[in-house]
Amino acid sequence: MSATHVLLSAWSVAFITLLSLDGTATESRSQFSRLNITVGIYGISEPYILSSLPYVLPGFLGGLDYIGPRYNFQISATVLSGRHTVMVRDCIELAQYLYLVPQFYYSRPRDGSLFLLLHTGCNEIYDLSAMSLEWNTLVLSSAGPNTSGLSSLLRLFHNLISSSVVDFTQMIIVLQELLRYFSWSTIAIVRDKDTLYYSLVDVMTSLNENAKDKLTITVYNLHNITSMNDGLLLTEIKNHARIILLLMNAATVRGFLSKAHNASMTNGEYVYIFMEPYYNERRYGKLAWNINQADDLDVKEGFRSLLFVTSTCHGRHTGNKALMNKFKNESIVNYGGVYWEREEPINAFFMYKLVKLVGQILDGALQAGMNVHDGYSVADLFRERTFTVERSPMRTDKYNRVLFDYCVKDFNFEHGTWNTVCGRCVRVSRKD
Numbered sequence: 303m304s305a306t307h308v309l310l311s312a313w314s315v316a317f318i319t320l321l322s323l324d325g326t327a328t329e330s331r332s333q334f335s336r337l338n339i340t341v342g343i344y345g346i347s348e349p350y351i352l353s354s355l356p357y358v359l360p361g362f363l364g365g366l367d368y369i370g371p372r373y374n375f376q377i378s379a380t381v382l383s384g385r386h387t388v389m390v391r392d393c394i395e396l397a398q399y400l401y402l403v404p405q406f407y408y409s410r411p412r413d414g415s416l417f418l419l420l421h422t423g424c425n426e427i428y429d430l431s432a433m434s435l436e437w438n439t440l441v442l443s444s445a446g447p448n449t450s451g452l453s454s455l456l457r458l459f460h461n462l463i464s465s466s467v468v469d470f471t472q473m474i475i476v477l478q479e480l481l482r483y484f485s486w487s488t489i490a491i492v493r494d495k496d497t498l499y500y501s502l503v504d505v506m507t508s509l510n511e512n513a514k515d516k517l518t519i520t521v522y523n524l525h526n527i528t529s530m531n532d533g534l535l536l537t538e539i540k541n542h543a544r545i546i547l548l549l550m551n552a553a554t555v556r557g558f559l560s561k562a563h564n565a566s567m568t569n570g571e572y573v574y575i576f577m578e579p580y581y582n583e584r585r586y587g588k589l590a591w592n593i594n595q596a597d598d599l600d601v602k603e604g605f606r607s608l609l610f611v612t613s614t615c616h617g618r619h620t621g622n623k624a625l626m627n628k629f630k631n632e633s634i635v636n637y638g639g640v641y642w643e644r645e646e647p648i649n650a651f652f653m654y655k656l657v658k659l660v661g662q663i664l665d666g667a668l669q670a671g672m673n674v675h676d677g678y679s680v681a682d683l684f685r686e687r688t689f690t691v692e693r694s695p696m697r698t699d700k701y702n703r704v705l706f707d708y709c710v711k712d713f714n715f716e717h718g719t720w721n722t723v724c725g726r727c728v729r730v731s732r733k734d
Contacts, residue, residue, distance in 0.1 A: 335376035336668060338415035341366065342406050343381045344430070345422025345444075349639050350391045352585065352649055353423045353466075355381070356637035358444045360629040361650030362420050365657020373665045376415075382406050393424035400426050407437060416675055418442065418660070420653075423466065434461040439677045442660065444653055445469075456700065461681045465656040465704035467613070467648060468498065468579045474506050476611065476708045477547065477577065481517065483724075486573075488518040490543035492535075492550065492558065495525055498579075499549035518543075524550065527557040536565045548576045552587030559604030560597040568607040580706075581614035584642045592718065605713040610720055615709035622692070626651060655691045656704065662689065 343362060346354035363379065370377045382402040390396045407417065417437065421430055423445020434441045435458070443464040481489065493503045503521060510517050520542045524530060539546060548555050555576045562568055578586040589610060591602040629650040633639030641647070663683050667674050674680055681702060689696045697705040710724040 336374045337664065337674065338376045338413060339378070339418055340410055340415045341377060341379040341418045341420060342403065342410075343379060343420045343422075344403055344426075345420075346390050346392070346396055346424070347381075347383060348391060349637070352582075353444050353468075355422055356633055356639040357647065357649045358422050358653045359637055359650070360632040360647065361653030361655075362657060363632075364625070364629060364650070365654045365661070368654075368658055369661025369664075373661055375661070375664070378415075379420075380406065393426075396424050397426060400429055403430065403433065407433075416664075420657075421445075427462070428458065431459050431462050434677060437677075438675070440660070440681060442653075442656055444649060444656075459701050461677045463656065463660070463681065463684050463698075463702045465652045467652060467706070469703065469706075470502055470505050472703070472706060473502060473577065473579060474509065477506070477575075478513075478517075480575070480609075480611065480710065481545070482515070486545045487515075488543050489520075489545040489547055490539045491519060491521045491547045492524050492539070493521065494527075494550035494554050495523075496549075496551055503549055524554070524558070527554045530558075530561065533565075536562060536567060540567070544572050546572060546574045548574055550576075552576070552578070552589040554587075555589065555608075556591070556593075556601050559608060560600045562607075563600045563604040568604045570607070572607055574604075574608045575611060576608060577611040579613060580648060581612065582645065582648070584645055589720070602715065602718065606715055608713060610711040610713075611708055612711070613706045613708050615707070615722055625654070629654070652704070655696065659684075659689055659691050659696060662691070 343355070343359070345358070347356075348354060349356040359381075366377050366379055369375055382399075382405075390399070403419065410417070417439045419430065419434065419439065419441045421427060421441055421443040423443055427441075427443055427445065430441050430443075433439075439461065441462045443462060443466070445464065445466045445468075481487070491503055491506075493499050507519055507521065510519060522535060522538065524535070548558060550558070555574075559568065559574065562572070562574070568574075576589065589605075591605055592598050595601075626646055629647040630639075630641055630645075633647055633650060634641065639647075663680065664674055667680055667683060672679065684698050684702045686700055687698055689698075699705055709722045711720040712723050713719075714721050
């Protein structure tokens with residue numbers, strides 16, 4: 303087995319082959335490999351967002367490293383990078399390089415290998431999904447599309463398999479299920495200027511307009527907690543709802559609840575809900591009351607009225623420690639990723655699991671005598687099923703999205719800790 307890695311900052315040509323895996327001599331690969339796979343990897347090269355290549359590529363390559371020798375696949379992986387893509391900082395800038403995908407697809411060697419595209423997420427997912435249908439190939443993505451209420455898109459995304467720890471559709475479904483579980487129909491939403499939460503509210507309110515069980519929602523924008531007009535905002539909330547959804551960084555939640563406590567709005571009459579997609583202190587903050595501030599006790603009292611929703615339900619450790627350390631080190635050393643000391647490479651880990659699942663499916667399809675080059679048929683093997691990968695279940699829905707279970711935690715005042723009180727009540731259904 304051989305593997306060649308290059309620094310993303312060194313990319314200056316159109317296509318860079320990052321990985322070549324096989325268990326035989328080069329001239330006899332095709333003769334002895336069960337399946338030849340050509341992989342194209344498309345995404346943001348710099349570590350500006352958590353779904354960019356520096357944070358997911360170690361998982362992609364680690365998965366390919368595993369399934370190559372495990373199933374006797376010959377794999378060649380290539381990052382599709384133009385001369386200017388090293389400066390791409392966001393999805394808007396990445397869009398201008400979409401042409402690299404068909405350019406690579408049509409220029410690759412015609413050796414009968416299976417073509418697989420790995421995508422790190424952006425709006426190009428719609429164009430790439432359309433290409434996958436035209437070419438009858440599979441697309442793996444670290445960012446699922448927003449498909450809520452859009453059943454007509456089921457065919458467009460037929461060949462797409464996604465696993466995203468930040469999935470708007472799933473987050474919205476979880477919040478709706480939580481409100482439905484407690485029979486709450488009138489809520490206030492307070493959001494800060496964080497782009498994730500700001501956009502989440504826009505999608506949620508838009509979908510609510512056409513929902514069968516429509517919620518009564520009032521939205522308030524909180525631009526700065528330190529300059530918050532306590533009396534005006536809290537009075538307006540009092541007049542509209544007793545259920546308040548706080549879509550903001552954990553530090554802002556802390557400041558808000560301190561002010562709410564001083565306004566006698568944490569006395570059991572009000573319920574506050576805070577949601578984080580997964581534990582990441584650098585991105586979402588840490589929900590803590592004891593930080594040696596003057597309002598520590600006010601916050602602790604306020605936490606009595608708070609429900610904490612997260613997909614990190616059983617501690618922060620999400621996988622094999624040695625494997626996680628390997629991904630984190632590769633991300634930092636090889637690709638310029640930036641992590642806090644105890645931060646885990648969760649994006650890479652979920653991509654690793656997704657690629658392992660693809661290997662498992664392809665192996666089963668070969669054993670069953672299926673035509674694995676028929677991406678449309680292979681994609682159906684993923685749909686609405688439960689698999690076991692890395693000793694844990696992976697559920698998929700009708701859009702071939704990997705589903706995440708969220709839990710609800712409340713505050714144990716005596717011990718000053720968060721305890722899980724409801725796990726399955728906010729489980730995302732395959733039918734949503």
